[in-house]
Amino acid sequence: MSFADLTRERYSCRHFTEESVEPAQLAAILEAGRIAPSACNKHPARVMVCDTPEKREAAAAAQPRFERDGSVFGAPLVLVVCAVEGDAWVRRADELSSAAIDTAIVCDQMMMQATELGLGTCWVCAFDPAVARERLGLPEGVYPYHMLVVGHAADKIDDAEKRAARTIPLGDFLL
Ligand SMILES: Cc1cc2nc3c(=O)[nH]c(=O)nc-3n(C[C@H](O)[C@H](O)[C@H](O)COP(=O)(O)O)c2cc1C
Secondary structure, three states: OOHHHHHHHOOEOOOEOOOOOOHHHHHHHHHHHHOOOOHHHOOOEEEEEEOOHHHHHHHHHOOHHHEEOOEEOOOOEEEEEEEEHHHOOEOOOOOOEOHHHHHHHHHHHHHHHHHHOOOEEEEEOOOOHHHHHHHHOOOOOEEEEEEEEEEOEOOOOOOHHHHHHHOOOHHHHOO
8 A cells, every 4th residue: 555545544543342452463463663753863752562451451450531441442452552751862952851752652653564565553642641650560761642543444534524614724734
């Protein structure tokens, strides 16, 4: 599939079957994240793989609203994308940390790789990082920014017209 088709194919999947993600698929997804670019090549991102009932439950506890069947949206796999805060590049002019940016790129590359493999994904940020840190036992200095839920889709992409209505028109997108 071309990259352009892939970007049109992706949507936020919020219903998953019970089928698990194959180890080879997980390996490919993680590899896509591992090789992501990072500011000043500092690689602050770290990923916690939640594919056991205990870990999925812990991830879901940080966002009870999205909890289904002991996981986030019932997904068999939740990838928690974190940063070692002290490792991130900081822009001198305004002290902007690249942690959120670098982890977002990792998350995006993993999301698109999963999409190419025919899997459904949803990027989730509306969770309580303090609960995630505590329940997942994250080490000091490691902050959870994003969760990527992955699995076999039990829902479908909206039709093109509905999707187009939700996207930003080009005229507004360009400054
Ligand atoms: C940074 C980020 C955070 C998001 N957080 C959530 C979330 O917490 N819960 C959720 O259901 N969807 C979340 N989404 C998915 C968006 O709601 C979704 O991408 C948007 O509505 C467009 O729909 P589409 O992904 O199907 O094109 C998030 C997406 C991004 C990029």
